[in-house]
Amino acid sequence: MPAPLPPLGDQADRLVTLGLVPDDATLDAAALRDAAAGLARTAPPGALLVVHPRHLPPSALAPHLLRTVATRSGDVVRHGFVVADMTDVDDFAPAAVDVPDADVYAVAVPDRGDDLAGWSPQEAAAEIAGRGRAPLTLAEGLHWVLQVPDVLERNRCFMTIGSRRRSADGRYDARTPAIWISGGTGRDGAQRRGAAKVGWCWWRNRHSWLGFASTDGRLAP
Template identity: 75%
Template sequence: MPLPSLPAQADRLDRLGLLPDDGTPAGADAVRSAAARLGRTAPPGALLVVHPRHLAPSTLAPRMRRTVRTRAGTVEREGFVVVDMTDVDAFGPVDVTVPDVDVYAVAAPDRGDDLANASPAEAQPVLAGRGRSPLTLAEGVYWVLQDPAVLEPNHCFMTIGSRLRRPDGTLDARTPAIWVSGGTGRDGTERRGAPKVGWCWWRNRHTWLGFASTDVRTA
């Protein structure tokens, strides 16, 4: 499903209560203005992103929504971050150039289904060879905010453009991903079908996780 226009995406972020009406660089007026400007230069199907310094993944994740059918009828599940990822906002861009601006656009993202069952370590050089850049976690969450249908059972994605760098400079082996909760374990049955921010190991494979990427970011 094609993404809406960038101005329409700004309107949706405002409706979700993410853009304050306070005149700041990430306020509603500023984001709408940036969306209008970017809409004149960004390629069709681009995704609007407010820099994580203004809206962190932990703030964005609960605004994700997914409609689920249950025995009691249709319900809407809200997104969440797994309980053992309290440091989610510390995962920053690694080997990815994110524009140092308040608002930017990501050219039509791809879920990377063809790379499902590859490990992040295996997928990274493949994406690089294609001239593509993996999405960051924040970018992935924005994608789900704008198009909830991009998450499907058994067809979800990793965002390996974000990694956690330890104080000694080495990278944490966890890599963030966004998928549909099965409602098991610590997630709780009440979250079955909800959009979920979690993590997987750098060298592990998962048949149901592709690798989201883009070919360009526009500032």
């Protein structure tokens, strides 16, 4: 099982250390730390700190997913990446989930959804709703991996079906986003073997190595 999330204040410090705080009139390092402190008063232990994607879209978060990989020449740190055929990654917005309209918010203890591995996104969406939970968005899933890189394990990764992309005709794109570990094959390239990978799977396809990340609530400051 992945390690528990650190306190919200520590999560804020990590985002600052990684340079993942916009320095603007709306949100800077001090405001992020203040928001984390406020959320810590009511958030349950193990909550996840999230900066709204209007400040940190998935394309900005992905390169900061750091994983240490053992190679013949020693340990190396791999940076995360978005698959080549997902240049529209930032268009995958929250869908059928209630995300707070706040610069910074918290997600109650996320679950990787290992028990749903082998289900299709379509099937898992109904099951998660039936449990009174909500799927994580792609941005939330990326924040989780940023804080706890080991939440990605071989054959135990996850989809983030709280984010979908609408096409010009208003229909949902059949692609659904996921985060897993690259095998370094194909267009990924051997230099990315072991790196965190943002990709997609079809809405009706099943994968035995992908669970469905979810939460039972989100908290605004």
